[in-house]
Amino acid sequence: MLASILLVFFIPLANERERLLKMTKLKVYVFLPLIAVVSVVAYLLMDILKMIGLYDRITFFYQQHGLIGVLLSGRDVFLYDKLEIVSSNSNFFEQFFGQGQALKLKSVHNTAGTELDFFDIFNQFGFIPSIFAAIFYVSITVIAFGQTLRNKSYIAPYVLCVSFILLCLSQLSGHVWYGGVASISLGVFCSLIYFKNHKNTSSLRT
Numbered sequence: 231m232l233a234s235i236l237l238v239f240f241i242p243l244a245n246e247r248e249r250l251l252k253m254t255k256l257k258v259y260v261f262l263p264l265i266a267v268v269s270v271v272a273y274l275l276m277d278i279l280k281m282i283g284l285y286d287r288i289t290f291f292y293q294q295h296g297l298i299g300v301l302l303s304g305r306d307v308f309l310y311d312k313l314e315i316v317s318s319n320s321n322f323f324e325q326f327f328g329q330g331q332a333l334k335l336k337s338v339h340n341t342a343g344t345e346l347d348f349f350d351i352f353n354q355f356g357f358i359p360s361i362f363a364a365i366f367y368v369s370i371t372v373i374a375f376g377q378t379l380r381n382k383s384y385i386a387p388y389v390l391c392v393s394f395i396l397l398c399l400s401q402l403s404g405h406v407w408y409g410g411v412a413s414i415s416l417g418v419f420c421s422l423i424y425f426k427n428h429k430n431t432s433s434l435r436t
Contacts, residue, residue: 233395239264240395244387247378301402308344311337312353328356345404363407367397370420377423385422393420 239260246254271278279285294304302309315336316325333353334342343350352360371393377386396416400406406416 233399236395237391240391241388244378244391247381247387250379302346303403305345305404308339308341309346309349311339312344312349316353326357328352328354328359330354343404343408346402347400347404347407350404350408367393367400367407370423371397374423383423383425385425389420389423 243257243260244250246252246256276285279288312333315333319336320329329336329342331342331354334340342354344353348360348364351363371390374386374390374393377383378390396406400408406412
Protein backbone atom coordinates (compact mmCIF):
# COMPACT_ATOMS: atom_id res chain seq x y z
CA MET A 231 0.00 0.00 0.00
CA LEU A 232 2.84 2.36 0.86
CA ALA A 233 4.54 1.65 -2.48
CA SER A 234 1.35 2.51 -4.38
CA ILE A 235 1.10 5.82 -2.55
CA LEU A 236 4.77 6.63 -3.19
CA LEU A 237 4.33 6.07 -6.93
CA VAL A 238 1.77 8.88 -7.01
CA PHE A 239 4.48 11.27 -5.81
CA PHE A 240 7.55 9.71 -7.47
CA ILE A 241 6.33 9.45 -11.07
CA PRO A 242 5.64 13.19 -11.56
CA LEU A 243 9.05 13.99 -10.07
CA ALA A 244 10.87 11.44 -12.23
CA ASN A 245 9.08 12.78 -15.28
CA GLU A 246 11.03 16.01 -14.91
CA ARG A 247 13.83 13.96 -16.51
CA GLU A 248 17.00 16.07 -16.86
CA ARG A 249 15.72 18.35 -14.06
CA LEU A 250 15.21 15.40 -11.68
CA LEU A 251 18.12 16.35 -9.41
CA LYS A 252 17.38 20.09 -9.50
CA MET A 253 15.02 22.03 -7.25
CA THR A 254 11.89 22.93 -9.19
CA LYS A 255 8.41 24.27 -8.44
CA LEU A 256 6.95 20.80 -8.97
CA LYS A 257 9.10 19.40 -6.15
CA VAL A 258 7.83 22.13 -3.84
CA TYR A 259 4.23 21.40 -4.86
CA VAL A 260 4.77 17.67 -4.25
CA PHE A 261 6.80 17.73 -1.06
CA LEU A 262 4.72 20.28 0.84
CA PRO A 263 1.52 18.15 0.69
CA LEU A 264 3.61 15.02 1.29
CA ILE A 265 5.17 16.50 4.43
CA ALA A 266 1.74 17.63 5.60
CA VAL A 267 0.23 14.16 5.03
CA VAL A 268 3.18 12.42 6.76
CA SER A 269 2.89 14.80 9.73
CA VAL A 270 -0.84 14.13 10.13
CA VAL A 271 -0.36 10.37 9.77
CA ALA A 272 2.49 10.40 12.30
CA TYR A 273 0.31 12.32 14.76
CA LEU A 274 -2.61 9.89 14.31
CA LEU A 275 -0.45 6.80 13.84
CA MET A 276 -1.45 4.98 17.00
CA ASP A 277 -5.17 5.48 16.39
CA ILE A 278 -4.83 4.41 12.73
CA LEU A 279 -2.90 1.25 13.62
CA LYS A 280 -5.44 0.30 16.27
CA MET A 281 -8.30 0.99 13.85
CA ILE A 282 -6.92 -1.31 11.13
CA GLY A 283 -5.83 -3.98 13.62
CA LEU A 284 -2.05 -3.71 13.18
CA TYR A 285 -1.12 -2.14 16.51
CA ASP A 286 -0.94 -5.41 18.47
CA ARG A 287 1.01 -7.12 15.68
CA ILE A 288 3.58 -4.34 15.43
CA THR A 289 3.92 -4.15 19.21
CA PHE A 290 4.52 -7.91 19.38
CA PHE A 291 7.27 -7.85 16.74
CA TYR A 292 8.89 -4.79 18.33
CA GLN A 293 8.98 -6.40 21.77
CA GLN A 294 10.34 -9.65 20.37
CA HIS A 295 12.80 -8.47 17.73
CA GLY A 296 13.07 -4.68 17.86
CA LEU A 297 12.78 -2.30 14.91
CA ILE A 298 14.21 -4.86 12.44
CA GLY A 299 11.48 -7.27 13.46
CA VAL A 300 8.82 -4.62 12.76
CA LEU A 301 10.25 -3.78 9.33
CA LEU A 302 10.63 -7.41 8.30
CA SER A 303 7.51 -8.70 10.11
CA GLY A 304 9.43 -11.58 11.68
CA ARG A 305 11.29 -12.53 8.50
CA ASP A 306 14.54 -11.80 10.32
CA VAL A 307 13.95 -14.96 12.39
CA PHE A 308 13.81 -17.09 9.24
CA LEU A 309 16.81 -15.23 7.83
CA TYR A 310 19.01 -15.91 10.87
CA ASP A 311 17.91 -19.55 10.85
CA LYS A 312 18.86 -20.02 7.18
CA LEU A 313 22.15 -18.13 7.49
CA GLU A 314 23.10 -20.34 10.43
CA ILE A 315 22.30 -23.45 8.37
CA VAL A 316 24.30 -22.24 5.36
CA SER A 317 27.32 -21.13 7.41
CA SER A 318 27.47 -24.00 9.92
CA ASN A 319 25.54 -26.95 8.50
CA SER A 320 26.27 -26.87 4.78
CA ASN A 321 29.27 -27.86 2.70
CA PHE A 322 30.90 -25.74 -0.02
CA PHE A 323 28.94 -27.48 -2.80
CA GLU A 324 25.61 -26.64 -1.11
CA GLN A 325 26.67 -23.05 -0.41
CA PHE A 326 27.80 -22.45 -3.99
CA PHE A 327 25.04 -24.27 -5.90
CA GLY A 328 22.19 -23.95 -3.39
CA GLN A 329 20.10 -26.55 -1.59
CA GLY A 330 16.61 -26.12 -2.99
CA GLN A 331 13.66 -27.25 -0.91
CA ALA A 332 15.97 -29.69 0.92
CA LEU A 333 16.99 -26.69 3.02
CA LYS A 334 13.82 -27.03 5.09
CA LEU A 335 14.95 -30.47 6.28
CA LYS A 336 17.70 -28.70 8.22
CA SER A 337 15.51 -25.85 9.45
CA VAL A 338 13.96 -25.77 12.91
CA HIS A 339 11.00 -23.94 11.32
CA ASN A 340 10.64 -26.61 8.60
CA THR A 341 10.76 -23.95 5.88
CA ALA A 342 13.16 -23.30 3.01
CA GLY A 343 12.31 -19.64 2.39
CA THR A 344 12.89 -16.36 4.22
CA GLU A 345 10.61 -14.21 1.99
CA LEU A 346 13.64 -11.97 1.35
CA ASP A 347 14.37 -12.48 -2.32
CA PHE A 348 18.17 -12.23 -2.46
CA PHE A 349 18.65 -14.67 0.40
CA ASP A 350 16.01 -17.07 -0.93
CA ILE A 351 17.76 -17.25 -4.28
CA PHE A 352 21.15 -17.60 -2.62
CA ASN A 353 20.03 -20.31 -0.19
CA GLN A 354 18.07 -22.36 -2.71
CA PHE A 355 19.91 -21.79 -6.00
CA GLY A 356 23.37 -20.75 -4.95
CA PHE A 357 25.88 -17.96 -5.36
CA ILE A 358 25.85 -17.36 -9.12
CA PRO A 359 22.04 -17.02 -9.61
CA SER A 360 21.75 -14.67 -6.60
CA ILE A 361 24.53 -12.39 -7.85
CA PHE A 362 23.11 -12.49 -11.40
CA ALA A 363 19.62 -11.54 -10.16
CA ALA A 364 20.99 -8.70 -8.01
CA ILE A 365 23.10 -7.29 -10.86
CA PHE A 366 20.18 -7.56 -13.28
CA TYR A 367 17.64 -5.70 -11.16
CA VAL A 368 20.11 -3.07 -9.95
CA SER A 369 21.31 -2.46 -13.52
CA ILE A 370 17.72 -1.96 -14.74
CA THR A 371 17.28 0.77 -12.12
CA VAL A 372 20.64 2.38 -12.93
CA ILE A 373 20.01 2.32 -16.70
CA ALA A 374 16.53 3.80 -16.25
CA PHE A 375 18.00 6.50 -14.01
CA GLY A 376 20.62 7.40 -16.61
CA GLN A 377 18.09 7.47 -19.44
CA THR A 378 15.79 9.65 -17.35
CA LEU A 379 18.51 12.23 -16.68
CA ARG A 380 19.56 12.25 -20.35
CA ASN A 381 15.94 12.32 -21.55
CA LYS A 382 16.65 9.38 -23.87
CA SER A 383 13.40 7.45 -23.39
CA TYR A 384 9.87 8.58 -22.67
CA ILE A 385 9.21 5.40 -20.63
CA ALA A 386 12.41 5.57 -18.53
CA PRO A 387 10.96 7.65 -15.62
CA TYR A 388 8.21 5.10 -15.06
CA VAL A 389 10.63 2.16 -15.23
CA LEU A 390 12.89 4.00 -12.78
CA CYS A 391 10.15 4.54 -10.20
CA VAL A 392 8.66 1.06 -10.39
CA SER A 393 11.98 -0.81 -10.57
CA PHE A 394 13.42 1.16 -7.62
CA ILE A 395 10.37 0.53 -5.42
CA LEU A 396 10.26 -3.16 -6.39
CA LEU A 397 14.00 -3.43 -5.69
CA CYS A 398 13.37 -2.18 -2.16
CA LEU A 399 10.27 -4.32 -1.66
CA SER A 400 12.07 -7.46 -2.85
CA GLN A 401 14.45 -7.15 0.10
CA LEU A 402 11.78 -6.22 2.65
CA SER A 403 8.75 -8.33 1.79
CA GLY A 404 9.93 -10.70 -0.96
CA HIS A 405 7.88 -12.32 -3.71
CA VAL A 406 9.29 -10.03 -6.42
CA TRP A 407 12.40 -11.78 -7.78
CA TYR A 408 11.31 -15.08 -6.32
CA GLY A 409 7.61 -14.85 -7.16
CA GLY A 410 5.84 -16.29 -10.18
CA VAL A 411 2.88 -13.92 -10.24
CA ALA A 412 4.59 -10.78 -11.55
CA SER A 413 7.59 -12.36 -13.26
CA ILE A 414 6.40 -12.17 -16.89
CA SER A 415 4.86 -8.69 -16.62
CA LEU A 416 7.91 -7.44 -14.70
CA GLY A 417 10.26 -8.77 -17.38
CA VAL A 418 8.25 -7.10 -20.14
CA PHE A 419 8.10 -3.85 -18.16
CA CYS A 420 11.87 -3.79 -17.58
CA SER A 421 12.50 -4.41 -21.29
CA LEU A 422 10.74 -1.14 -22.13
CA ILE A 423 13.91 0.83 -21.34
CA TYR A 424 15.35 -0.64 -24.56
CA PHE A 425 12.39 0.52 -26.64
CA LYS A 426 13.62 2.82 -29.41
CA ASN A 427 11.63 6.04 -29.45
CA HIS A 428 12.31 8.29 -32.43
CA LYS A 429 10.09 11.15 -31.32
CA ASN A 430 11.20 14.14 -29.32
CA THR A 431 10.70 13.04 -25.73
CA SER A 432 10.69 16.60 -24.45
CA SER A 433 7.17 17.02 -25.87
CA LEU A 434 5.97 14.10 -23.76
CA ARG A 435 6.74 15.66 -20.38
CA THR A 436 3.89 16.45 -18.08
